[in-house]
Amino acid sequence: MSLSPGTRLGSYEITGPLGEGGMGVVYRATDSKLKREVAIKVLPEAFAADAERLARFEREAQLLAQLQHPNIASIYGLEESGGVRALVLELVEGEDLSERLKRGALPLEEALAIARQIAEALEEAHEKGIVHRDLKPGNVKLTPDGKVKVLDFGLAKAMDAPPGSASAVDLARSPTLMNSPTMTAAHGTQLGVILGTAAYMSPEQARGGTVDKRADIWAFGVVLHEMLTGRQLFAADTVSDTLAGVLKSEIDLAKLPPATPPALQLLLRRCLERNPKSRLRDVGEARLALATIEAGDAGEARVAPAIPARGRRREVVAWGLLAAALVALVATLGFARATEESPRVVRSSLLPPEKASFDHESGAMALSPDGRRIAFVARTDDGKRMLWVRSLDALSAQPLAGTENATFPFWSPDSRFLGFFSVGKLRKIDANGGPSQVLCPAASGRGGAWTRDGTILFTPTATDPIFRVPAAGGTAAAVTTLDTTGGETSHRFPEILPDGDRFLFLVEAVEKPDDPASGFALWAGSLASKERTRLLATNSSARYSKTGHLLFLRDRTLVAQVFDATSMKIEGEAVPVAEGLARTIRWETMFSLSDTGLLAFQSRSGGDVSHLVLLGRDGRELGKVGKPADYRDLALSHDGRRVAVAVPDATTQKSDIWLLDRERGTSTRLTFDPEEDNSPVWSPDDRYVYFFSRRQGGGDVFRKLSSGIGADELVFADAEMTLLRSLTGDGTRAALMTRAVSTKTVWDIQLLNLADKKATLLLQTPFSEGNPLLTRDGKWMAYQANDSGKFEVYVQRLDGEGGKWQISSDGGTRARWSRGEKELVFQTPDNKLLAVDVELGPTFSASVPRPFLDLGIRQNAGYQYDVSGDGSLVLVNRAIVQEAAPVTLVQNWTEALGR
Structure with missing residues (x-):
């Protein structure tokens, strides 16, 4: 059955064909529920009509779906709709290894990397008792990012007919098998009916014998040989001749490139032993050997000549040397891991x-x-x-x-x-x-x-x-x-x-x-x-x-x-x-x-370095303030002449407050305590700078004259950590954000009377409220809170009447008043600035947020920008991008x- 684009199978919509093989037609599709692209393998109608095989297939597919590995393409599930049975698979982009091999042999380094990833996939499956049974270049995808994905793990067994069933077909009666190197999924593996591709089958598969993980190791060796030489090891015109080669042809490693390391040659020989009992028993050993060869630890054998094709005695001598090389490999990492030296860093x-x-x-x-x-x-x-x-x-x-x-x-x-x-x-x-x-x-x-x-x-x-x-x-x-x-x-x-x-x-x-x-x-x-x-x-x-x-x-x-x-x-x-x-x-x-x-x-x-950049409302750069430094949170004075900013000590990483003068170009240190001082806020008349300090063990509010004269003055001390964030226009009251660990409400907001140093609780909920910004008349407050699950900016009256108004809609923090408090600017989670027009009067109104500036500001705690009172200037702490x-x-x- 052919499916056209737009056809739906359950929640999957077909978007186009990907390919066709013996095991079914494969389509590209979209998963409407999870919004991802998948591959849909539609099972042959004859197969889907066989209830016994289908039940067995579903049991096997459920087991295969448990395989989860970076180098294995996943099975997501089974789907049935309108009489169509299909497997839902991980969609793997890129070319398959067979397409890559059409351009010739792979460089040794590339072949080793691909082989190691194939080995890792096989190792993961074998540890879970799953055998691939159909490993070949066509089932190995090379993704655009350099990763290898092995496809169709175990599907050969999953689609096999049960022994003795009407679906079990004799090899000799299979026209597809007799005329093509590729078997179809209409035939089982019982009584000589073989699934997979003939050129990569193990001898026991070709004879219809019992198959275990050693069949995958044989196929792995055949694929690795083909990557190194660019030619199929058992290529022939007919399936019969191909299978005869698998069973009888001499495996001549003389065709390998001259630079093939002896350890790799011996690995191939171990993989390609016709007797399963003599074959390499664990693909994990192959992975370890390949990793060692990739690391260049396989001795000087990397440039050893290939084995001479003449003379059985010379071949035996050469293989004796290769065996010695493998012993050296074992001694360093190899199969036995018996090391006497410590691993290198x-x-x-x-x-x-x-x-x-x-x-x-x-x-x-x-x-x-x-x-x-x-x-x-x-x-x-x-x-x-x-x-x-x-x-x-x-x-x-x-x-x-x-x-x-x-x-x-x-x-x-x-x-x-x-x-x-x-x-x-x-x-x-x-x-x-x-x-x-x-x-x-x-x-x-x-x-x-x-x-x-x-x-x-x-x-x-x-x-x-x-x-x-x-x-x-x-x-x-x-x-x-x-x-x-x-x-x-x-x-x-x-x-x-x-x-x-x-x-x-x-x-x-x-x-x-x-x-x-x-x-x-x-x-x-x-x-x-x-x-x-x-x-x-x-x-x-x-x-x-x-x-x-x-x-x-x-x-x-x-x-x-x-x-x-x-x-x-x-x-x-x-x-x-x-x-x-x-x-x-x-x-x-x-x-x-x-x-x-x-x-x-x-x-x-x-170290972290940033510029303080002054911008116009249109985003045009007007100049820089101070020299590049490790600037933290900042505040622009009300007259726009100076910047208060926290700068950490290079050794202790504890900050002090510095003042930068725009006009004079000077930088003056304001605080000198060895403990942390940060979060500066200017008084309304710019005479004082208020700041947070840990000098008393907790986190208290201090202030100092901006002239630098006099001592630091304690403004408010609390058992909790407290930051002053804004003041009223007359300087008599201040809004505090307090880390309220004792009440388990995270951050709360208080109103501080600066005359008597007493604080009154304004906002306390089970959530976090912070960065309160008072208007000059002390009637309104903007702040941020996360009661919706993420921080948004709100405005409310200080007396609590009339409720609150949400300003941001998709996250917002660190608001600033602007343009005479007719505008409110705030920062978005992706570090852009948005603005709203506000009207503060008997009633409150706000416009829809609009873009203000895309700042690219520095990632840090605290305020990394400020806006002048008239809204004409924006100060930004912009990181200097270093390598x-x-x-x-x-x-x-x-x-x-x-x-």
Whole structure:
């Protein structure tokens, strides 16, 4: 039956044909539910009409659908509609290996890479008891990104007729078999009826004998030989002659290129033993050998001459030499893995995708547990930020659609899925692509970890403890509890330990001078109890290595320390692993580990540098303020002459407030305390600069004369962390945002009377409210809140009458009043500025948001832009794009520890 474009099979719409083979016609189709393209293999009508074979096929297909591997094309399911039976398959783009071989032999390096990936696919299937039975170049796809995908795993057996059934056909009566090298799916494998392609069949297949994984190893050898020579090993004019060659023809390796390494020649000979009992027994051994040859560790045999074709004695002598070469291979890596020397430390670099850069502030890269892939967040030149995945045996990374604005990626234990945060939600996605799934709300996630029993640990916001949620999605529940009396403000970046119950997490806490155990620290918690253990002081996320080490950052150096994950005891001294590592402003260090012993990390690339750029409303650049520096949050004075900005110390990374004068071109340091000072706000008359400071252990509000004269003055101290965000026009009242850990409501908004230093609660909900901006007359307030699941900008009267008005519609933060408070500007999640016209009077009205400026501003906490009161000037903290440090990959990293 032929299907025309537009035909529907269930939720699939046919868009065109892809090809035709003995096992059915294949079409390209669109999955209307999951919005992805698939391949549809329509089964032959005669096959679909055989109830016994069809039932057997469905059972086999269900087993095959369990195969999930980067080098195996997946089976998504079975579909029946209008009498048509079809398999739904992963659509793999690219040419197949048979098409590539039409252009001749492959270079050795390319052939090795393809063969290794085929071996990895076969190894995965064989470990699950599945034999391909029809491996040939036509079933090997080469994708545009350099990846190999093996197609049609096990379909030969799945479509086989049961022994003795009416569908079992004798070989001699098969006109298709007798006239073509390719068998059709109308014939089974019983009693000499053979499925697959004759030139790649094993001798036992050709004889109709029992087939096991060794048949795949034979076919693997035949395919590898063809890649190296560009010619079919058993090519003949008829099927009969082809099968005769498979059973009897001498396998002459003299036709291999002269530069073929002896170890590779011996591998081919082991694969192409006609007696299955003498054949290589495990394709995993082939994978190891190929990896060693690729790495150049197979001795000097890479340039050895081919075996002479003359004389049996000379052949025996040559094979004796090849056997010796294989013994050397075994001694280094090879099949037995019996090594006396320690493995070498091998380092390599991974660059960001073309026309993209690694996005540090969105979280560290994530190695898959099986060590085969790496995921990371990258920002393209057009400003789009999303997840990318790269197979470490491929030449390029691929973006994952549906992961826009992703942060803090982490893998599932089986290396199939990625968890991440985006647009106020915790989500997951198949690492091979497809739609993402929302698991639960997470307004501003701070790391996640996935247990083997299907639980995800994560931190929903910057002020939360660790929560848990089923990996299938559902209601999240707290696992840890913040010790607010001890000054804890956040638990973040969980890391599962080997027993599946205990986990590491970073505690963000206020450091108290009289308590040496206070401040940031790494703790271990438990899913089964509230018990937790303090491990060490650090302000870095940490990872556990199966080598029995904790890895964490100490003064920009990644260190490893011996850790007993059973007793929760740390032993010995920390040993340096890598220096100069980058870290996000949210305390996550840029490194990752796989379960296979691979380490990935990223160094700082000369520090973070930005320009303060002054723009007109039309986006035209009017000039720069100050010299390039590591500028953080900023505020433009009301007269537009000066900029207050936080600048961190290069050594301690703790900020002070600096004042930059636009007219005079000067930069003056305003605060000098060794603790953190940030978040500057100008008084209405520009005489004072208010700022946040940790100098008293918590987080309090101070101010200082902008002239620099006099001491810093404490304005408001609270047990919580408090930031002053705006003042009324007469300077008598100020709006505060308070981290309300004691009431578990995240951030709240208070109104401070500056005369008596008393604060009154304005907004407190179970959600987070922040960045309050008062109007000059003190009657109105703009602010942001995440009660909808993501932060939006709102306006309400200060007296609370009349409710609130939502200004943004698709996310908004960090608003600024402009044009005499007739305009409100805010920042979108993708770092653009939108504006609305507002009318503040007896009634409130606001226009629909309109584009204001596409800034490309620096990714950082706090305000990275400001607008002059009349709206004519926009000040932007714009990052200076530097060549990003590559991701460094290290194999056998523990060998550098001197253990």
